[in-house]
Amino acid sequence: MTRRNAYQQSGVDIGAAEQGINEAKLAVLDTYTPEVSSEFGAFAGLYRLNLDSEEVTLAASTDGVGTKTVLAVQANQLEGLGFDLINHGVNDLLGQGALPLFALDYLASNKLNPQDITTILKSIANACRKVGIPLLGGETAEMPDVYNPGEIDLVGTVVGVVQPGINFDRERVEEGDLLLGLPSNGLHTNGYTLARKALTNNLQDPLGTQTVLDALLIPHQNYVNEVKPLLEQPSCIKGIAHITGGGIPDNLARILPPTMGAHINRDAWCPPEIFQLIQDQSEATTIDMFGTFNMGIGMIFVVSPEDRVEVTTRSSGSLIELGQVIAEPNITFSPQL
Amino acid sequence: MTRRNAYQQSGVDIGAAEQGINEAKLAVLDTYTPEVSSEFGAFAGLYRLNLDSEEVTLAASTDGVGTKTVLAVQANQLEGLGFDLINHGVNDLLGQGALPLFALDYLASNKLNPQDITTILKSIANACRKVGIPLLGGETAEMPDVYNPGEIDLVGTVVGVVQPGINFDRERVEEGDLLLGLPSNGLHTNGYTLARKALTNNLQDPLGTQTVLDALLIPHQNYVNEVKPLLEQPSCIKGIAHITGGGIPDNLARILPPTMGAHINRDAWCPPEIFQLIQDQSEATTIDMFGTFNMGIGMIFVVSPEDRVEVTTRSSGSLIELGQVIAEPNITFSPQL
Numbered sequence: 001m002t003r004r005n006a007y008q009q010s011g012v013d014i015g016a017a018e019q020g021i022n023e024a025k026l027a028v029l030d031t032y033t034p035e036v037s038s039e040f041g042a043f044a045g046l047y048r049l050n051l052d053s054e055e056v057t058l059a060a061s062t063d064g065v066g067t068k069t070v071l072a073v074q075a076n077q078l079e080g081l082g083f084d085l086i087n088h089g090v091n092d093l094l095g096q097g098a099l100p101l102f103a104l105d106y107l108a109s110n111k112l113n114p115q116d117i118t119t120i121l122k123s124i125a126n127a128c129r130k131v132g133i134p135l136l137g138g139e140t141a142e143m144p145d146v147y148n149p150g151e152i153d154l155v156g157t158v159v160g161v162v163q164p165g166i167n168f169d170r171e172r173v174e175e176g177d178l179l180l181g182l183p184s185n186g187l188h189t190n191g192y193t194l195a196r197k198a199l200t201n202n203l204q205d206p207l208g209t210q211t212v213l214d215a216l217l218i219p220h221q222n223y224v225n226e227v228k229p230l231l232e233q234p235s236c237i238k239g240i241a242h243i244t245g246g247g248i249p250d251n252l253a254r255i256l257p258p259t260m261g262a263h264i265n266r267d268a269w270c271p272p273e274i275f276q277l278i279q280d281q282s283e284a285t286t287i288d289m290f291g292t293f294n295m296g297i298g299m300i301f302v303v304s305p306e307d308r309v310e311v312t313t314r315s316s317g318s319l320i321e322l323g324q325v326i327a328e329p330n331i332t333f334s335p336q337l
Numbered sequence: 338m339t340r341r342n343a344y345q346q347s348g349v350d351i352g353a354a355e356q357g358i359n360e361a362k363l364a365v366l367d368t369y370t371p372e373v374s375s376e377f378g379a380f381a382g383l384y385r386l387n388l389d390s391e392e393v394t395l396a397a398s399t400d401g402v403g404t405k406t407v408l409a410v411q412a413n414q415l416e417g418l419g420f421d422l423i424n425h426g427v428n429d430l431l432g433q434g435a436l437p438l439f440a441l442d443y444l445a446s447n448k449l450n451p452q453d454i455t456t457i458l459k460s461i462a463n464a465c466r467k468v469g470i471p472l473l474g475g476e477t478a479e480m481p482d483v484y485n486p487g488e489i490d491l492v493g494t495v496v497g498v499v500q501p502g503i504n505f506d507r508e509r510v511e512e513g514d515l516l517l518g519l520p521s522n523g524l525h526t527n528g529y530t531l532a533r534k535a536l537t538n539n540l541q542d543p544l545g546t547q548t549v550l551d552a553l554l555i556p557h558q559n560y561v562n563e564v565k566p567l568l569e570q571p572s573c574i575k576g577i578a579h580i581t582g583g584g585i586p587d588n589l590a591r592i593l594p595p596t597m598g599a600h601i602n603r604d605a606w607c608p609p610e611i612f613q614l615i616q617d618q619s620e621a622t623t624i625d626m627f628g629t630f631n632m633g634i635g636m637i638f639v640v641s642p643e644d645r646v647e648v649t650t651r652s653s654g655s656l657i658e659l660g661q662v663i664a665e666p667n668i669t670f671s672p673q674l
Binding site: 056132138139141147148 | 365375383384386388389391403404406407438439451452455465466469470471472473476482485488496498
């Protein structure tokens with residue numbers, strides 16, 4: 001999500017706004033009841049539902065598609081937006097060890113074009129069907145005073161349930177734990193303001209077997225099939241990071257103890273071509289790129305070395321050994337960024 | 338919510354868009370799994386969570402504040418918006434016999450003003466605290482390409498649990514059942530496009546002990562305290578309508594059997610002055626007014642005549658006897674609209 005990190009509820013600092021962020025954070029923390037078991041700024045919020053005879057932990061995440069909608073509207077290719085919306089939310093839940101139960105959507109625009117709305121709602125429904133969850137509710141709003149002509153915003157909430165036995169307490173993470181990654185298929189839903197600016201004149205250029213535009217509009221993929229078998233053997237996994245805004249450094253830091261960091265071997269994978277093109281056509285440094293985009297890695301698991309075989313056997317995806325946890329609180333890369 | 342009914346997922350017909358609406362509706366219905374126990378277009382979606390030893394029904398609703406934000410931004414009075422957001426969602430859950438567990442928010446704008454964001458987030462947190470629920474998650478996004486300068490959109494999701502014993506099957510509703518209403522304190526979050534247009538030159542005029550602007554910005558109230566005691570004796574209540582966009586006629590029709598209607602005695606209550614002023618300053622007919630605004634009634638309960646005493650004793654609010662259910666599928670008023 002573009003520039004979302006500028007002032008987001010996960011508490012990222014942007015200097016002058018710091019005090020405001022802290023104030024807002026304190027006000028939010030002040031709403032927490034004993035049932036809340038997630039940290040502020042987690043991939044999804046966790047809520048312990050105490051029933052008569054058992055306890056279940058619900059997980060919920062709200063997010064938008066960001067300015068990927070601008071590109072999709074411009075190209076009149078709206079069919080992928082529902083997958084962007086639902087899959088992003090589903091992956092946020094996976095990051096907390098939860099599987100999705102249902103989703104809700106909110107679609108707003110300057111003026112409602114019934115055909116476009118239908119296309120988007122069908123896309124959301126298709127994405128839900130693919131994951132096997134109902135689209136339980138939603139809202140469609142037309143607000144000409146609020147939205148720029150032609151533009152839309154698309155927001156979704158996914159609610160799920162944490163799988164039994166999950167324990168993603170950061171304190172279980174140790175020096176030497178392995179970082180295993182799943183490849184991404186492109187930008188997913190992050191970095192579109194930078195990408196659109198860089199590639200505005202290149203959208204119709206070929207990129208491999210497709211165009212740059214096509215590469216940019218590939219929908220955010222979900223990792224349910226890869227993660228679900230791992231959640232069934234929950235003791236193997238010490239943490240899961242969904243690589244979204246802030247890239248590998250920010251999102252990995254969210255699941256490590258504050259005193260620890262990670263070392264990542266950049267030669268372990270090859271980022272999709274689109275990332276190099278964005279960098280070539282912009283003034284972004286490699287540090288900027290890794291701090292904005294997922295750079296080809298969609299999810300990262302923290303795993304004890306002795307569980308490596310169990311985890312790689314269970315996951316149906318091609319897990320990439322990215323690096324390991326280190327005892328210093330930095331995310332470092334080799335080759336250096 | 339302004340003009341929201343134009344094309345909303347509850348399936349309201351706007352002529353040419355009908356086919357698109359139906360297509361979208363079918364696509365959404367196609368996502369429904371056996372766990373979904375709500376009808377399409379209900380106040381909140383219902384999901385049966387089957388656990389090992391018991392069953393619990395979750396309720397969830399997503400909605401926005403609509404163009405009430407435009408007025409709040411213009412007046413630089415953002416402190417009420419969080420209450421608008423949370424209370425609207427909470428009331429939607431009450432309409433399904435559910436009490437809220439937690440909420441999530443989404444706040445997006447053209448450009449983030451840290452002070453305003455802080456004010457709004459604190460307002461959301463305050464509203465959550467007042468209801469006793471945590472703000473479990475949320476997102477803040479800055480999208481200059483999507484939003485008009487200075488404008489914001491504010492969206493919330495409230496998740497709750499249906500109270501034991503609730504049975505709002507419309508088929509239980511009978512001719513002669515009573516309609517008991519709870520008063521609203523103003524427009525809540527509906528009809529602001531019409532209201533803003535009508536009153537643009539009158540905002541600073543006095544209206545009783547306040548200004549017109551103040552009257553328009555009174556936050557949406559929630560009815561937890563009034564409804565909770567009723568949900569503890571669930572057999573007394575056959576249905577609850579939250580009066581939002583579409584007013585009494587549309588929202589009452591959502592909880593009655595398709596073959597039935599209602600007759601409402603307009604002399605039973607006195608709408609807040611702001612509604613008469615809006616009508617005086619616009620070309621809206623009384624039919625338009627009742628089809629757009631809540632007209633002073635925030636919630637309506639369908640109750641069997643023999644339960645009237647039990648219900649009025651239990652509810653801490655001042656229940657107004659509005660009328661009764663009739664055997665014809667129309668919502669009629671006397672005096673006529």
